[in-house]
Every structure is written in C-alpha cells, then in structure tokens.
Amino acid sequence: MTPALKVENLVTELALRRGVLRPVDGVSFHVDPSETLGIVGESGSGKSMTCLSLLRLLPKPGGRIASxxxxxxxxxxxxxxxxxxxxxxxxxxxxxxxxxxxxSLNPVYTVGDQVGAPLRYHRLAEGMRAVRAGAAAVLGRVRIPSPESRLDEYPHQFSGGMRQRVVSAMAIACEPEVMIADEPTSNLDVTIQVKMIDLYRKIQEETGVAIVLITHDMGVAASICDRIAVMYAGRIVETGPARRIFRAPAHPYTRALLDSIPRLGRKSRRLTALGGQPPDLANPPTGCRFAPRCALRVAKCAAYPPDAALGEGHSAACWLAGNEADHAA
Amino acid sequence: MLLEVRGLKKHFPVGSGLLGPSGLVKAVDGVSFGVEEGKTYALVGESGCGKTTVAKLILLLERPTAGEVLYRGTSVAGLSGSALGFFRREVQAVFQDPFSSLNPRLRVRSIIAEPIRANENIGRAELDRRIEEALDIVGLPKGAGALFPHEFSGGQRQRIAIARALAMRPKAMVLDEPTSALDVSIRAQILNLLSDIQDEFGVAYLIIAHDLALVEHFSHDTGVMYLGAMVEQGPTETVFGNPQHPYTEALLASAPRPDPDHRPTPDVILGEIGSALNPPSGCRFHPRCPHAFGPCAGTDPAPVDTGPGAWARCHLLTENAMEKAE
Known part of the structure; x- marks a missing residue:
C-alpha cells in the first residue's frame, strides 16, 4: 500500500537568540490510508513542531525545514x-x-462562513447556496444536530465540545487524504473527549482519511491509534503497532513513561517516577538523548543508537533493544 | 474531623441591569464532606462542577452564600485576629499552575520566607533554617534559594510551591490540580513527594483533580461533584470499585486508559454538561442520564447509603431501597 503520508529524515531548525535549535532532528514515519498514527511525547519533545513542519507553518522568522x-x-x-x-x-x-x-475559530464570523471557507477557497463549491449546502453537509458529518439551523450562529453559541466538532469539520471539509490533529481533545472533559475520539473513528471509517494524532496522553493514544511513535528530545525513539508499544515496550523511555502513569483499578501507594529532566535542545547530549535519565545506561550509549528492528514494524532506537537478556537483568 | 464543610453554598449574581442582577450561578449548591487528619479527600468532576469554588471557600478566598466551613470543629467564618492567623497558618494551598503562582520578581528564598514573615515573628537564623528545611524536604538543592522561579523547570517550580506551603508546617493542604500543568514523567515525582510528606508529617490533603486514575491512586476518600452538588461520596475503594451513581459510572467508563484493548464507551452519558445558571430540575444529572425515569425530573433524590461511610443520590437507589423495605 502506498502510504498517505511519508516523512523521511525531517530536520527542522529554529533560530533563536540563544542559538539554533533542532526541535525536530531526523524524524521519519509514515501513515497509511485509514490508519491512525499517534505521536506521543512530553512538552519540548518536538511533536508539535513536527506537525507544523508537515504543513510548513513554522514560526517566521527563525523556523525552517533544514532537510x-x-x-x-x-x-x-x-x-x-x-x-x-x-x-x-x-x-x-x-x-x-x-x-x-x-x-482556531474567528469569533466574528458565523460557523457556516468558517466551515464553508475551505470549500470556497479550494473551489469545491461555487456560489453561496452551494457553499451553504456543503457546509451543512460537513457539519452533519461531525454529528452536529440539525446543521442547517446552526450555520448562522457564531462560535460562542456553541459549547466546548461542539466547537471542537466545528474545527474538525473545517479540517475534513475538503476530504483530505491526511488529517493532523494536535492534542484535539486535551481541553475537553473526559465525557466529551470520549465522544470526540468516537467521532474521529467514524470519520475515518467513512472517508479513509489517514490521521496523525499528536498527544501527551497515553490513554488517548491507546484508545484510538493503530500505531504509535514515541518522541523524545526531537527524535522518534520507538515506533510500532499500538499493542506492541503498550504490551512490550522496548525503549527504556517508553517503559518509564508507561510505568509512571497511575492506572484505574490498580492502586499502589508509590508510582515509579522517572528522575531528571529532558535535555536542553540548544545543547543536546551527543549520544542517546535519554541516556542521562536512563537506569539501563551502558558505555555504548555515548554514541547514538541505530533503530533496532523488532519485527511487525516495531523498532526502537536503543542499544539494548531486541536483546531480551539485558532487559531481564 | 480536621476540616469539614456543611451545607456549603456559593451563588454568584450574573448580569447587571438597572433592576439588579438578572440571574444566579449556583456554583456550589449544598455540599457537605469532611477531611480527616492525615488523610486525603479528593473532589472530582468535570469543568464547571464547582470543585474549585469549594477550595476557594475553604481557603477564605470567597465567602459562602450559606453553610459553613469548620476547622477542628469551629466555624472559620467568625474567626478574627490570632484565631484567624492560626487557621491561615495551618491550612495551606498549592495551585495548578506553578508559572503563575510564584512571583517572578522574588528569589525562591523570599518566596518561601514571605508567608512565614507575615505570620510569625522569628529571627533571621531561624528563618534561614526553616527555608533550608523546606527546600530539603521537597528535594531542591540548598543553592535553589538564591535563584529566581524562571530558572527552574515546571516540576521544580511545583516543588517550590509545595516548599512554600510546607514551611508554614501546615496540618492541611488544599491541592488544586497540582500536577495537571506538568509533564507525564514529572507528575509521578510530585505525587510521590506529596505522599512522602503526608506519611512523614501527617498533613491532610484536599485534592481537586479531574484525572480519575490519579485520584484512585492518591486519595483515601472521594466525592464526585456534578453542577454544584455532590452526587456520590465515600471511601475511594467503594466509589471506584463499586460506583452507584450513573454519573460516577459514566466518568469511569469515559476515562481513557493506557490499554489498547480497552475501548472507552461513549454511550454511558448523553449530551454535554448543563449550566449552573439554570440547573435542571430534580436530579441535575437527569438530562444526561441514560437511566432517567419518572421521578428524576421532578425531585432531587436524597442520599442513600451505599456502604460504610458511602452514599449516592439517585432515584434508582431510592427505588431499590424501598423495594427491599417492602
């Protein structure tokens, strides 16, 4: 299958007063049609910069795709x-x-105007009547009840969850092959979040759109993603099918991240905390970027580890990956 | 009971016309619970449920419309002078965002010293000792006192906020979403620190949080709030292990879990959270409840015991209890 999106060795640079940073430093991944790839990581891991780079929406001046x-x-x-x-x-x-x-919504334009805008701009609907009909149809696809009657309302007349549906409607209006969603549910309450996740799944079933979901929430990633890429300090450290990432994580960072989350139904007084801080990107470690915080650090880690292929599309950038004897120790 | 609230209400007038306010937001509408010495009580619920307003009422940042806050059995509303000072020393707070809760112009040392100076008359040497002690407990190096907040990461700043609260040697701390602004890997560090502090100094916590897994892990008792009212409360194991109110069930079913074989169920709750300006009649949850029936729109259900120290307000439970009695 030809992937809907294929990213190879992406390097993004940000020129700041304190020097040139590489928030994205050699990132490669792909997403197939009808597939959801989750990019998970903490703040500063480069996940948002990656998605801004895909659309060339980097901050100006200063941001550029280097290679x-x-x-x-x-x-x-x-x-x-x-x-x-x-x-x-x-x-x-x-x-x-x-x-x-x-x-992301303009408060002084009606919802109909804003959802119709991509249709008008990309000439998928000509004339006011066609644009209105198109906008209503798209609002229907994101399950907004009686969409025709809401076209002339303004964003403030919508609840938080409904607004996020409107933003999603704008994104799917032109039936794109790829949709990038940057923390689309992070501001929503859990009972609304679960409905948004359900909606994305339905939209994908209907249109076959490939979704790249950026999130810091391992729970959200688990509930929608087919595959997951874990980012740390500008690089993807592990990637693979969601089940493999959650059941058999191979990179020590992924394991530490999963261990540190409290889980429902499993009460324990202490959590396994990951010590230290992520590195300063102005001055990243030369070898493995996780090494300074890693409990399994060995001498080899002074050099950046290659991606170790672990089968079924699972790989991890760790010298110890695939070497289960070391893991057991 | 160390800290208790009874029938707490806070109504905010909204709109201002010639004829006075045009409506009332019933942010908190009759909430009662107690925090035991050395234990943790958690308030959970979605945005707008009033949990943060409860925290503000306890910290005397707002005055209640009705009801009272009791500390060691005495109402805090009438406190003044030294008794008020005593209460303010013993009950401290840690807020969600360590970027806005620390004064950017003060060095960490002064940030921690400020509340001590305001409340106690102690000498320079004793003050320095107290500051060092607080920094040590939260795991910051001695030199941290000379730095400014911006020189620290988010997790370290939250440690500074905790040190500031701890330096007062409090008996209770109100923690309003203490880890929500922090990265996943840093959250565990802060939660473990808070647990250690409780084990060592016997501080009671009132934690406000929306992350249910965190609450189950961290608290002894839990209260679930919806639109200004408590719908279910009890020991955390009871509330999480055997939820009786449909809203508690819905929260638990909606929570995303780091498990690819678990699919959250979107159908356990209908629509979106109602408005506290015009709360629904009867049971406030009934417009979103998949089990709503006859009496739900009419009357507010009374609490029904659901286990030792636990109760929930739901007509389904009232009905079951009546059937059993017959």
Missing amino acids: GSVVVGGRDLTRLSEEELARDWRGRRISMVTQDPMT
Whole structure:
C-alpha cells in the first residue's frame, strides 16, 4: 500500500537568540490510508513542531525545514512553492486540527462562513447556496444536530465540545487524504473527549482519511491509534503497532513513561517516577538523548543508537533493544 | 474531623441591569464532606462542577452564600485576629499552575520566607533554617534559594510551591490540580513527594483533580461533584470499585486508559454538561442520564447509603431501597 503520508529524515531548525535549535532532528514515519498514527511525547519533545513542519507553518522568522522530505500523493511538500502548497495542498489534501477551538475559530464570523471557507477557497463549491449546502453537509458529518439551523450562529453559541466538532469539520471539509490533529481533545472533559475520539473513528471509517494524532496522553493514544511513535528530545525513539508499544515496550523511555502513569483499578501507594529532566535542545547530549535519565545506561550509549528492528514494524532506537537478556537483568 | 464543610453554598449574581442582577450561578449548591487528619479527600468532576469554588471557600478566598466551613470543629467564618492567623497558618494551598503562582520578581528564598514573615515573628537564623528545611524536604538543592522561579523547570517550580506551603508546617493542604500543568514523567515525582510528606508529617490533603486514575491512586476518600452538588461520596475503594451513581459510572467508563484493548464507551452519558445558571430540575444529572425515569425530573433524590461511610443520590437507589423495605 502506498502510504498517505511519508516523512523521511525531517530536520527542522529554529533560530533563536540563544542559538539554533533542532526541535525536530531526523524524524521519519509514515501513515497509511485509514490508519491512525499517534505521536506521543512530553512538552519540548518536538511533536508539535513536527506537525507544523508537515504543513510548513513554522514560526517566521527563525523556523525552517533544514532537510528531509514530506511526501503526500507522490509530491514532496517541502519542495513546493508557497503558492502551490496553499492552493492545492494545505487544507485540501492535508489538513490540521489544533488544540484550542476558541483560538482556531474567528469569533466574528458565523460557523457556516468558517466551515464553508475551505470549500470556497479550494473551489469545491461555487456560489453561496452551494457553499451553504456543503457546509451543512460537513457539519452533519461531525454529528452536529440539525446543521442547517446552526450555520448562522457564531462560535460562542456553541459549547466546548461542539466547537471542537466545528474545527474538525473545517479540517475534513475538503476530504483530505491526511488529517493532523494536535492534542484535539486535551481541553475537553473526559465525557466529551470520549465522544470526540468516537467521532474521529467514524470519520475515518467513512472517508479513509489517514490521521496523525499528536498527544501527551497515553490513554488517548491507546484508545484510538493503530500505531504509535514515541518522541523524545526531537527524535522518534520507538515506533510500532499500538499493542506492541503498550504490551512490550522496548525503549527504556517508553517503559518509564508507561510505568509512571497511575492506572484505574490498580492502586499502589508509590508510582515509579522517572528522575531528571529532558535535555536542553540548544545543547543536546551527543549520544542517546535519554541516556542521562536512563537506569539501563551502558558505555555504548555515548554514541547514538541505530533503530533496532523488532519485527511487525516495531523498532526502537536503543542499544539494548531486541536483546531480551539485558532487559531481564 | 480536621476540616469539614456543611451545607456549603456559593451563588454568584450574573448580569447587571438597572433592576439588579438578572440571574444566579449556583456554583456550589449544598455540599457537605469532611477531611480527616492525615488523610486525603479528593473532589472530582468535570469543568464547571464547582470543585474549585469549594477550595476557594475553604481557603477564605470567597465567602459562602450559606453553610459553613469548620476547622477542628469551629466555624472559620467568625474567626478574627490570632484565631484567624492560626487557621491561615495551618491550612495551606498549592495551585495548578506553578508559572503563575510564584512571583517572578522574588528569589525562591523570599518566596518561601514571605508567608512565614507575615505570620510569625522569628529571627533571621531561624528563618534561614526553616527555608533550608523546606527546600530539603521537597528535594531542591540548598543553592535553589538564591535563584529566581524562571530558572527552574515546571516540576521544580511545583516543588517550590509545595516548599512554600510546607514551611508554614501546615496540618492541611488544599491541592488544586497540582500536577495537571506538568509533564507525564514529572507528575509521578510530585505525587510521590506529596505522599512522602503526608506519611512523614501527617498533613491532610484536599485534592481537586479531574484525572480519575490519579485520584484512585492518591486519595483515601472521594466525592464526585456534578453542577454544584455532590452526587456520590465515600471511601475511594467503594466509589471506584463499586460506583452507584450513573454519573460516577459514566466518568469511569469515559476515562481513557493506557490499554489498547480497552475501548472507552461513549454511550454511558448523553449530551454535554448543563449550566449552573439554570440547573435542571430534580436530579441535575437527569438530562444526561441514560437511566432517567419518572421521578428524576421532578425531585432531587436524597442520599442513600451505599456502604460504610458511602452514599449516592439517585432515584434508582431510592427505588431499590424501598423495594427491599417492602
């Protein structure tokens, strides 16, 4: 199967006063049609910068893609002119949902205007009547009840959960091949969050869209993702099928992360805490970036470990990965 | 009971016209519970359920519309002078966001010293000793006192906030979402620190949180709030192990779990949280409840005992109890 999105060796640089940072430092992954890839990591791991890089929405001035490729539909998005990217790709074939629906919706335009905007811009509907009908149809697809009657309402007339549905409607309006969702449920209460996750699953079943879900919440990742990539300090340290990541994590960071989460139904007085802090990206360790916090550190870790293939598309960037004797120790 | 609230209500007037306020937000509407010495009580619920307002009422940051807060059996509403000072020393708070709860212009030493100076008359040497002691308990190096908050990471800043509270040698601490602003790997460090502090100094906690797994792990007793009212409470094992209120069930069923074989169920709750401005009649949860029936829209259910020290307010339970009695 040709992947819907293929990213190879992506390096993004941010020029700041204190020097040039590489928040994304050699990231590769792919997503197939009808598949959800979760990119999980903590703040500063580079997960949000990765998704901004995919759409070339990096902060200006200062942000740039230094090398690597982002391929959708046979074209490398990093090589397109800004004009062509905006006209034929961004929002049309690869779209994005951000975390906070309050800042991604314009308070002075009606919801119908905003959901219709991508249809108008990409010329998928001509004329006011067609755009309105199109916008209503898209709102229906995100399960907003009686969509026609809500087209003329403003964002503040929608509840938090309904607003996030409107933002998602804008993202799927042009039926893109790839949708990037950056923490789409983090601001929502759990009872609303579970409904959003259910909605994404239904949209994917209906349209076959490939979803890249950025999250810090391992619970959210487990409940929707087919595959998971774990990021740490600008690099993907482990990637594989969701079940493998949760049942048989191979990278010490992934294990530490999973061990540190309290779980329902398993009460214990102490959690297994991960000590230390993530490294400063202005001055990252030369070898494995997790080594300074790693309990299993060995001499070899002074050099960056290659990705060890563990079968079934599971791999981990750790010298010890695949060497189960070491894990047992 | 160290800290107790009885029939606590807080109504905020909204809208201001010529004829006065146009409505009332019943943020907290008749809440009662108690925190035992050296134990942890957790308040859980979704945004807008009033849990943070309860914390503010306890900390005397808001005055209740009705009801009272009792500390060691005495109402705190009438306290003044030295008795009020005593209460403020013994009950401390740690807030969610360590980036805004620490004064960026003060060195850590001054941040910790400020409440001690305001409440106690002690000499320089004793003050320094107290600061060092607090920093040591929370696991920060001695030199940390000379630095400013921005020189620390989020987890370390939350340690500073905890040190500031601890330096007062409190008997109770109100923790309002103490780990929500922190990264996953840092949360466990802070929770373990709080557990250690409780074991060593016998501090009671009132923790406000939305993360149910955290609450189950951390607290001895739990109260579940919905739209300003307590719908179920009791020992944490009872509330989590055998939830009796449909809202508690829905929260537990909705919570995402780090387990790819667990699918949260979206159908256990309908629609979205109601408004505290116009709370639904009868049981406040009935418009979202998949089990709602005859009496739910009409009358507010009374608490029904669901185990030792546990109760829930639900007409289904009232009905069951009546059938048993017959």
